Each structure stands twice: as C-alpha cells, then as structure tokens.
Amino acid sequence: MAWAATAAWSVQAQSAAPSLWDTALPAPQLKSSSQLQELIPAATREQLPSYIKAEQISGQADINAVLEGGAELRRGDTVIRADRVEYTLADDTVNAQGNVHINRGGNVYQGAALKLQVDAFQGDFTNATYQFLETQGHGDAERVEFIDRDNSVIYKATYTTCLRDDSASWEPDWMIRANRITLDRVEDVGVAYGGALEFKGVPILPVPAISFPLSDKRKSGLLPPTIGIDSVSGVEYSQPYYWNIAPNRDATITPTLMSKRGISLGTEFRYLEPTYSGVLDTLYMPNDKLRDRDRWGYNWRHVTSLHSPVGNLGLQWNLKRVSDDNYWRDFSRMPGEGSRFGSSDQRLLSSDGLLSWSAGKHYVSLYAQKWQVLQDIDAPIAPPFNRMPQLQWRYDTTSWATQGWDVNLMAETTRFEADTWDQQKRPDNGQRSYVLSQVSRPFLLPGGFITPKVQLHASNYQFDDFSSTRPRTKSFAIPTLSLDSGLVYERDTALLGRNYLQTLEPRAFYTYTPYRDQSMVPLYDTALTDFNFGSIYSENSYTGHDRIADNNMLTLGVTTRYLKPDDGSEVARLGIAQRLRFQDQRVGVGYDTLGEKGWSDILVGGGVTWSSKWSTDALVQYNRDIQRTTRSSISGRYTPAPYKVLSAAYRYQRANSLPILNQGSEQVDFGWQWPLNGGNKNAFGEATGAGRWYSVGRLNYSMQDKKLVDAIVGFEYDSCCWIGRVVVERLQNSRQAANTRLLFQIEFVGFSRLSLGADPLRSLQEFVPGYRPLRDSNRTVPSRFSNYD
Known part of the structure; x- marks a missing residue:
C-alpha cells in the first residue's frame, strides 16, 4: 500500500441519499428523577403521606389503624413490616409485634417488638439485629x-x-462486644463503651471507650498498628492515631517503640485554606541508644496563592532538615517522604522557598535554596551550591505566538555559595547573571514542518576569589542556530488480522554553536544530560547554564507508529536516531566523554501495547566503532485484572559509558502483585471471598555484583472483613551494609481504617510498580435505593 502525506485525505462521494434504516438514531439518554432523592428535605418529609397494607385492616378513620397479617407501613424512606402493627395517627406512633422489619434509608433493623414515633423516629426495639448500608456493618442487641x-x-x-x-454455626472473625454502643449518623461515628475487641473468639483489646466509623468519612481514632523486626532498631511497635481536627485540618500522630533504641514520635499535620495549604511532618527521638544522642527531622511544605488588582502573589517553601549524617541509615524514611527503591537521593536534603509575582506579561520570582548533605565516609558527596538567593524575570510572549512566532525572554541573577566538608567557604562562590532570548518561527506544511530557531545566551560571572589562572569576572555571549524539520506520512495497513493507521516520520535536526572557552567557570547547576530520544534532538548536551556545548552536528532519525484508526491511540512505536558531528566537541564538564567528529552511537527504541493487559518498552544504544551495545534496557508489564500485575525490567550499561565512576552496571528488576488462590469478586472487581492470599513484592538484583541490591517481599490475606499483611523489606543503605525489616499489620475493615502513612502499606505503594491496595476505597457510596424494600 502506498504512503500518503498526512494532509492528503480521501473523500468518497455518496451516489444516493441514505435510507431511513441507514440513519443512526441517537441513543436514549437517562435523566435523574427529582422524585428519587438520597436525602429527603425536612420540609418535604412533613408533607409525605403514609401508606398501609395488610391482609386485614381495622380501626377508626383518622384516629388509629390495626394491621394484621403481612402488615406494612411506608412513609418516605422508612418502611416498617411486622405480623401485627397498631398505628395511632394522633401521636404518629407505631406498635409492632412479630418479625418486625425496619428499612430506613437502606439501613435495616429486625427484631421482636417495636414502639416508634415514625416521623420523629423515637422509640425502642427489643431483641434486634441491624445492618448499615454504607459499611455493611451489622450486629445484634438486647435493645435499640x-x-x-x-x-x-x-x-x-x-x-x-x-x-x-x-451456616448455622457462623461466627464473625472479629467483632466488638460492648455494654453500650452509641451511633451518630450525622458524624457517622459509633462509640462502644465497656467491652472488648474480639478476634477469632479471643478478646485482644479492651475497649472502655472506643470509636469507629459508620461510613468513609474521616474520623478521629486509632489506625492499624504495625509490629516489625528491624536489623537496626530491633522489635518495633508503631501505633498511629488519626485526629480529624476540622474539615480542612487533620493530623496523624505515630509513637513508635524500638527495643534497641527507645521511643520516637512522628507527626503529620495537614491544613487547607482558600488561599494556602501545607503539610508539616516531624520526627523526634530523645536519647537514641544507637547513637547516644537526640534524633530529629522535619519537612514543612507550604503553598500560598493570592490574587489582587496589582497582580498575583505566590509564596511556597519546602523546609527539610535532620539531626545528623546517619539519619538516612537509621530511619527508614525521611520526614514527609519515602526512600526511593535503589536510590541514595535521600542523602541530599534541599530546603527552598519561592516568592513570585505576576501581572500582565511579566513574571518575577525570588528563590532561595540551601542543601544539607548527609555524608558517608565510604561514598562522600561534594556539597551542591546553595542559591542565596536567585532573582528571575520572564516576559510572556503569547501575543507573538498568535502571529506564528515563538519568543522566550528571560533574565536571572543568582548568588551561589557552598560549604566544603570542613565547613570552609569554597573558592568558587560567586554571582552569576545571564540573559536568555530565543526566537523561532514554526512553519507547518502539508505532511511536515520546518522550525528555524536562534538563541543568544549572554552570561556574566563575578567570583569571590580570583588568581592568575582565573580573573575576578568572566563574561560570555554564545549564539546558537538550529533548524528542526520533519515529515509525517500515513497509510492504512493490516497487521495480525487487524487494521491500523501506520505513520512514517523522518526527522532532521541541525544545530550550530560556536566554541567559547568556559573551563574556568564552575559548575553551579550544570550536569550532563541523558542520551535519549528527548535529548538527541536538542541544542545543548548539558542542563543548567554553566556550559553551552560547541555543537556543529546533524541529527537524523525516523519513527514509525501503529495507531488505532477509531481513537488514534498508539499500539506500537519504533524509532532510530543518530548524530553526525562535523567537528570535535571542545566544551565539557570534566567528567564526560567529549563528542568526536563523525557518527555518534545509534539510538534505537520502541514500545508495544499488545493489548489492555500487555505492554513492553525497549531502548538500545549501539556503538559502531567497538560494534557493541553500550547501554540497553527492556521492560514489560502484564495487568490482566485488578490486583494482578507483573512487571520486569533489564538494564545494562557498559563501564566506559559511565563518566563519573567509570563502572558499568547490569541489573534485573522484577515486581508483582498476584493472588495465590481463588475468591469471589464484587461489582468493583475486588476480592471478597474469605481466605484469599496475595503475594506482592519487588526484587532488584545486580548481575555484575552477583547480589540482591534491594528487595521487598510480602503476603496479604483478605478474609472478607479483615486484611493481614506481612512484609520483609531489605534496602541497601551503604556499599557494605543493608537494613532489613520484618513488618506485620492487620486491618479490621470498617473499623480500623488505613492511612497513606501506615506501614507496610506505604512501602508496597512506593516500591511495587502497579500495586493497588486491597479494598481500594475510591468507589461510589451505595445508594439507599440499592437496598430498597
């Protein structure tokens, strides 16, 4: 089949008007009825009539009625059924005996005898059972x-x-047995007095007074505890408490007892207002026996946004600090954040603040950033430069875009300071100012595009210390020219018996930047970019503004895609690209390999979405000179159903392609969440059958070192009304040592609700790709009409 440019569309004329049978009628639309209301207004409720039904009805008109045999009284969202019902109209009172059944808004009560004022809903019910609609919580009582x-x-x-x-011998796995339980349907809170929490028939927790939820609303109370065994801390017991302070404020307080170290207290306070919001996380541990000192950490994230006639004002900060260098080793997580799987980024803690103002086409910001570096003797980190402060101005050029131009204007000045390991000031401290202007003019053509672009980067440096090898000031003015172009062809095709729209997208990108010697300028915020399909079509090989690479090169590439013709979604993608340098690169950052004249490595990548269940991605970087692969990665994911996910990845990098450490890596990563036995499912696809086991975990293995780097493996048990978790977590915290934890947790569904900060659930959510918490509560609250009599 021949290729056709994107803009070439085929139109087939109709030789005759369509018949009536060929005309597609619009689908019928369902409309909500004003008569079906979840909550009946009080004014409407007083005017509702009462309906009665029975095999035999007697009494006096407008005074009383006696209903016998299948008796039923119905008013609004309340239905009362019994063998015999006496109804007195004067005081709106019902006396019912024998198989009494009440359905009020989907909540059901059943018992032997009832006396009730119907509209006020005041009265007594003896020998009763009950079940609530939202939580499916139920029980029995001597009297309600x-x-x-x-x-x-x-x-x-x-x-x-x-x-x-x-079964006649059925007993619940867990229940609260109490002398008295009060139920508040406004706050949706129940409070049990004088009883105990029983599990498998054994009292495990005395409850002189304890509250529990009657819906998915937030409420104060205890969250599921965590019991763990840690190789560093010993036996751990954490008992979080959730405090619902107000609709826009809450806090989670978590005391933790560690057998080898002592007691710690963690808190998370959240607030939300119309113009500002934030989260404050803290941890304090007095007299840690492991380090013989007090330990602490905090993370405060805040955002403010104000609108006024003179402009929009924004203020935000993220303040993060810990007590000492060993904090990242001894505590599983930094305050407010989770440690990343297989990463030591938690050793660099940034505290920063941003004050911004915008009005019309102008945007001005004042930014400050200060780092805390948690040093490791075996793997020291050079402290990054602090921004003390940074002032930036940008000009909005949207009006230029309406005329076909893309214009970017920005100016910035920053004071950079950093401390050496002995806390002495660095000689590289100084002030950097620059102006960046970019102008491009995209031309969209039938089946393609051409975008010429010109950029000027003018910068000035003023250093605190200077010598014969470096002047006190240094300035650059570096222009960059680029031309981006591409074609997009489309054709209809068939593959594996299915029809697709296939594209062919060749692309050519040329850039030229003259050489300017920048070796005497420190690297304040500059690093080497990753070599991928995003960076290969860019003007500069570095991030930041301290190095503008001298490039005279042409990038050629082509991509083909397979798209579904009905919705345009991508099914498959394959691309290849390579750079051709016309002269050697001379500007570098000191640890990278400079590009040489000639062809670069070949980059090949693609991905396939085989179905809604299967997907794969791959990337290969091939060096023609040594005729070997320098870097490759392949990953795949299989998600056939809720709570079923398998993911695998392989990553390889040759030693000479890692510029800093000059060490290669070869790792295999495997993650999963999978049921181990069968079980029933509800309408939400959730497992509801008792006794269903799940295996969950992730393994990261270094083939080069022949050892397991990081691992988390666990089991979850869903017993319909409670969920148990056992998780083993091993995270590498240095080259020689790792921290291992064994965590236990049990959740009583509808009684002790989970929070995002609870362990081990948080570990599973952070580390296992595609993990979904059992009984995910993001679903619609049942309607009272779903349990309508």
Whole structure:
C-alpha cells in the first residue's frame, strides 16, 4: 500500500441519499428523577403521606389503624413490616409485634417488638439485629433505643463488618462486644463503651471507650498498628492515631517503640485554606541508644496563592532538615517522604522557598535554596551550591505566538555559595547573571514542518576569589542556530488480522554553536544530560547554564507508529536516531566523554501495547566503532485484572559509558502483585471471598555484583472483613551494609481504617510498580435505593 502525506485525505462521494434504516438514531439518554432523592428535605418529609397494607385492616378513620397479617407501613424512606402493627395517627406512633422489619434509608433493623414515633423516629426495639448500608456493618442487641432520626443507642450489643454466611454455626472473625454502643449518623461515628475487641473468639483489646466509623468519612481514632523486626532498631511497635481536627485540618500522630533504641514520635499535620495549604511532618527521638544522642527531622511544605488588582502573589517553601549524617541509615524514611527503591537521593536534603509575582506579561520570582548533605565516609558527596538567593524575570510572549512566532525572554541573577566538608567557604562562590532570548518561527506544511530557531545566551560571572589562572569576572555571549524539520506520512495497513493507521516520520535536526572557552567557570547547576530520544534532538548536551556545548552536528532519525484508526491511540512505536558531528566537541564538564567528529552511537527504541493487559518498552544504544551495545534496557508489564500485575525490567550499561565512576552496571528488576488462590469478586472487581492470599513484592538484583541490591517481599490475606499483611523489606543503605525489616499489620475493615502513612502499606505503594491496595476505597457510596424494600 502506498504512503500518503498526512494532509492528503480521501473523500468518497455518496451516489444516493441514505435510507431511513441507514440513519443512526441517537441513543436514549437517562435523566435523574427529582422524585428519587438520597436525602429527603425536612420540609418535604412533613408533607409525605403514609401508606398501609395488610391482609386485614381495622380501626377508626383518622384516629388509629390495626394491621394484621403481612402488615406494612411506608412513609418516605422508612418502611416498617411486622405480623401485627397498631398505628395511632394522633401521636404518629407505631406498635409492632412479630418479625418486625425496619428499612430506613437502606439501613435495616429486625427484631421482636417495636414502639416508634415514625416521623420523629423515637422509640425502642427489643431483641434486634441491624445492618448499615454504607459499611455493611451489622450486629445484634438486647435493645435499640432510637433517640431521633440521627442518633441511637444499642445495649448489650455486638458490631462487625464480617458478612454472614448460610451456616448455622457462623461466627464473625472479629467483632466488638460492648455494654453500650452509641451511633451518630450525622458524624457517622459509633462509640462502644465497656467491652472488648474480639478476634477469632479471643478478646485482644479492651475497649472502655472506643470509636469507629459508620461510613468513609474521616474520623478521629486509632489506625492499624504495625509490629516489625528491624536489623537496626530491633522489635518495633508503631501505633498511629488519626485526629480529624476540622474539615480542612487533620493530623496523624505515630509513637513508635524500638527495643534497641527507645521511643520516637512522628507527626503529620495537614491544613487547607482558600488561599494556602501545607503539610508539616516531624520526627523526634530523645536519647537514641544507637547513637547516644537526640534524633530529629522535619519537612514543612507550604503553598500560598493570592490574587489582587496589582497582580498575583505566590509564596511556597519546602523546609527539610535532620539531626545528623546517619539519619538516612537509621530511619527508614525521611520526614514527609519515602526512600526511593535503589536510590541514595535521600542523602541530599534541599530546603527552598519561592516568592513570585505576576501581572500582565511579566513574571518575577525570588528563590532561595540551601542543601544539607548527609555524608558517608565510604561514598562522600561534594556539597551542591546553595542559591542565596536567585532573582528571575520572564516576559510572556503569547501575543507573538498568535502571529506564528515563538519568543522566550528571560533574565536571572543568582548568588551561589557552598560549604566544603570542613565547613570552609569554597573558592568558587560567586554571582552569576545571564540573559536568555530565543526566537523561532514554526512553519507547518502539508505532511511536515520546518522550525528555524536562534538563541543568544549572554552570561556574566563575578567570583569571590580570583588568581592568575582565573580573573575576578568572566563574561560570555554564545549564539546558537538550529533548524528542526520533519515529515509525517500515513497509510492504512493490516497487521495480525487487524487494521491500523501506520505513520512514517523522518526527522532532521541541525544545530550550530560556536566554541567559547568556559573551563574556568564552575559548575553551579550544570550536569550532563541523558542520551535519549528527548535529548538527541536538542541544542545543548548539558542542563543548567554553566556550559553551552560547541555543537556543529546533524541529527537524523525516523519513527514509525501503529495507531488505532477509531481513537488514534498508539499500539506500537519504533524509532532510530543518530548524530553526525562535523567537528570535535571542545566544551565539557570534566567528567564526560567529549563528542568526536563523525557518527555518534545509534539510538534505537520502541514500545508495544499488545493489548489492555500487555505492554513492553525497549531502548538500545549501539556503538559502531567497538560494534557493541553500550547501554540497553527492556521492560514489560502484564495487568490482566485488578490486583494482578507483573512487571520486569533489564538494564545494562557498559563501564566506559559511565563518566563519573567509570563502572558499568547490569541489573534485573522484577515486581508483582498476584493472588495465590481463588475468591469471589464484587461489582468493583475486588476480592471478597474469605481466605484469599496475595503475594506482592519487588526484587532488584545486580548481575555484575552477583547480589540482591534491594528487595521487598510480602503476603496479604483478605478474609472478607479483615486484611493481614506481612512484609520483609531489605534496602541497601551503604556499599557494605543493608537494613532489613520484618513488618506485620492487620486491618479490621470498617473499623480500623488505613492511612497513606501506615506501614507496610506505604512501602508496597512506593516500591511495587502497579500495586493497588486491597479494598481500594475510591468507589461510589451505595445508594439507599440499592437496598430498597
């Protein structure tokens, strides 16, 4: 099949008007009824009529009624059924005996005898059972006292969320057994007094007074505890407490007991206001036995946004500090953040603040940043430069874009300071100022594009210390020219019996930057960019503004894609690109390999979405001179259903392609979440069958070192009304040592709710790709009509 440019569209004329049968009728649209209301307004409720039904009805009109045999009284969202019902109209009172059944807004009560004022919903129910719609929580009681429509008290009561089966010997796995339980449907909170929490028939926690949720609303109370064994801290016990301070404020307080170290207290405070919001995380441990000192850490993230006639004002900061260099080794996470799988980024802690103002086409910002470096004798890190401060101005050029031009204007001045390991000032401290202007004019053509672009980067440096080898000031003015062009062809094709739209997208990118000697300028914020499909079509080989690479090169590449013709989604992608340098590169950062005249490594990459379940991606960097692969990676993911995910990745990098350490790497990464046995599923695809086991984890193995670098392996057990977790976590915290933890946790569904900060759930969410917490609560609250009588 021949290729055709994108802009070439084929149109087939109709020789005759379509018949009536060929006309597509619009699908019928469902509209919500004003009569079906989840909550009936109070004014409407007073005007609702009462409906009665029975095999035999007697009494006096407008005074009372006696219903016998299948008796039923219905008003609004309340239905009362019994063998016999006496209804008095004067005081709106019902007396019911025998198989009494109440359905009020989907919440069901059943018992032997009932006396109730229907509209006020005040009365007593004896020998009753109950079940709530939202949580499916249920239990039984000697007596239920209805105080009003929103409050009730249950005496000699039980409460559980375990679903009853048909067996006569059924007993819930867990339940609260209490002398009295108060239920508040406004706050959706229940409070049990004088009882105990039983698990498998054994009392495990006395409850003189304990509250629990009656819905998915936030409420104060204990969260699931975590019991763990840590190779550094010994036996750990953490008991988080959630404090719902207000609708826009809450806090999680987590005391932790460590057998080898002592007691720590972690807190997370969140606040949300119309113009500002933030999170404050803290941890304090007095007299840590491991280091014989007090340990602490905090992370405060805040954002403010104000709008006024003179412009928009923004203020934000992220303040992060810890007590000592060993903090990252001894604590599993920094305050407010999780440690990354297979990374030591937590050793660099940044505290920064930004004040910004914008009005019209102008944007001005004042930024400050200071680093804390947690040093390791075996792997020291050079302290980064602090920005003390940085002032930036940008000009909005949107109006130019309407005329076909893309213009970028920016000016910035920054004071850079950094401390050496002995806390003495660096000789490289100084002030950098630069102006950056970019102008491009994209031309969109039928089936292609051409974009010429010119850039001028003018910078000035003023150093605190100078010598004969470096002057006190240094200035550069470096222009850059580039021309980006490409074609896009399309054709209809078939592959494996399916029709696709295939594209062919050749691209050519040329850039020229003259040489300017920048070797005497420090690297304040500059680093080598990764060699990938994003950077190969860029003007500069470095990030930041301290190195502008002298480039005279042409990048050639081609990409083909397979798209679904109905929605345009990408099914497959394959691309190849290579650079041709016309002269040797001379500007570098000192640890990189400078580009030589001639062809660069070949970059080949692609991805395939085989189906909604399967996807793969691959990237290969091939060196023609040594005829070997210098870097490669391949990854895949299989997600056939909820709570089922497998991911695997292989990454390889030759030693001479790592510029700093000159060490290669070869690693295999495998992650999973998978059920080990069968179970029923509900409408949300969640496992609801009792006794379903899941395996979950992630392994990172170094083939070069022949050892497991990082690992997390666990098991989860879903028993319908409770969830148990056991997780083993091993994270490398130095070249020679690793920290291993064994974590246990149990959640009583509908009673002790999970939080994002709870372990080991947080570890699974951070480390396992595609992991989904069991019984994910992001679903619609059941309607009262789903349990309608």
